[in-house]
Amino acid sequence: MKITIFQGDITKIKADAIVNAAHPTLMGGGGVDGAIHRTAGNELIKECIELRKDKLPNGLPTGEAVATNAYNLPAKIIIHTVGPRYYSNDLDLLKNCYINSLKIAEENNCKTIAFPSISTGAYGAPIEQTVKIVKDILDNYKSDVIEEVILVLFSEKDLEVYNKSFNR
Ligand code: AR6
Numbered sequence: 001m002k003i004t005i006f007q008g009d010i011t012k013i014k015a016d017a018i019v020n021a022a023h024p025t026l027m028g029g030g031g032v033d034g035a036i037h038r039t040a041g042n043e044l045i046k047e048c049i050e051l052r053k054d055k056l057p058n059g060l061p062t063g064e065a066v067a068t069n070a071y072n073l074p075a076k077i078i079i080h081t082v083g084p085r086y087y088s089n090d091l092d093l094l095k096n097c098y099i100n101s102l103k104i105a106e107e108n109n110c111k112t113i114a115f116p117s118i119s120t121g122a123y124g125a126p127i128e129q130t131v132k133i134v135k136d137i138l139d140n141y142k143s144d145v146i147e148e149v150i151l152v153l154f155s156e157k158d159l160e161v162y163n164k165s166f167n168r
Contacts, residue, residue, distance in 0.1 A: 002148045003138055005168055006114075007159040010152040011039040014074040016110035017067075019101045021118045022080035024059040026052060026066075031121040032154075036078060040071040044078070063096030067104050075114070079104050083119030086126070091133060094119055098137045106145040114150040117158055127158055131165040 010018050010032060020036045023029040026048040028037035037044055047068045052059065060066055065081040081097040084090065097118050105113045115134075119125040138149060153159040162168075 001138065001141065001143055001146050003166065004148060004150045005153070005159065005162050005166060006150055007153050007156060009035065009154070010114055010116050011035050011073055013114045013150060013152060015112040015114040015148075015150055016076045017079050017101075017105045017108065017113040018070070018073065018075040018077075019065075019113065019115045019118070020078050020080045021083050021116050021121070021123075022060060024061070024082050026056070026060055026080060029122070032116040036073070040073050040078065043071045044068060048080075063093035063100065065097065065100035065104050067108060077108055077110065079113075081118065083123050083125070086119060086124040091119070091125055091129060094125070094130060094133050095137060098134060099141070102137075102141060102143065102146065102149075106143060109145060111146060112148045112150065113146055114152050116152055116154070117162075120158070127161050131162055135165055 021032050060082050062082045067077050067079050070078050079101045081101050084093040120127045
């Protein structure tokens with residue numbers, strides 16, 4: 001898989017799948033979740049309400065992932081995943097977010113997938129720590145379906161941390 005590191009707004013990325021750092025309720029929120037819901041439009045929340053009624057009555061557990069349509073976004077699907085909140089050093093479940101999202105992308109025949117920096121905004125995880133987890137997963141993940149993973153960083157500072165870690 002080719003890894004591209006990009007600074008910008010994930011809602012503008014024309015990847016087959018974009019990943020949302022979602023709230024467990026799937027009802028939207030701030031940060032990247034808010035941006036995705038605003039841009040995708042009202043149909044997204046309707047699909048999320050149906051998902052909650054049907055498959056996810058208790059919400060989406062941390063580390064799990066679920067796909068929806070992408071509606072007004074240029075992507076084909078949105079993969080919603082819930083990152084861990086950062087309390088101590090425990091970011092174990094962050095691995096599951098990335099791996100489960102990659103698996104769902106493969107199940108949906110996605111050749112390209114864009115990730116935001118999960119858990120490093122409202123959930124408070126230090127990006128210097130999460131980037132090591134992300135790099136380790138991507139270095140070891142082999143896919144016959146996914147050709148490109150785009151890592152989208154919102155700020156220049158975050159971009160620098162990623163570039164340094166990925167030796168760019
Ligand atoms: N494109 C790409 N990255 C973005 C964008 C964007 N449009 N907007 C923000 N970021 P956060 P979390 C970056 O807080 O920490 C929400 O309220 C942001 O700068 O979105 O996993 C949910 O509903 C940061 O680097 O996600 C949850 O309750 C990164 O995305 C909770 O926040 C992640 O920040 C999830 O918290």
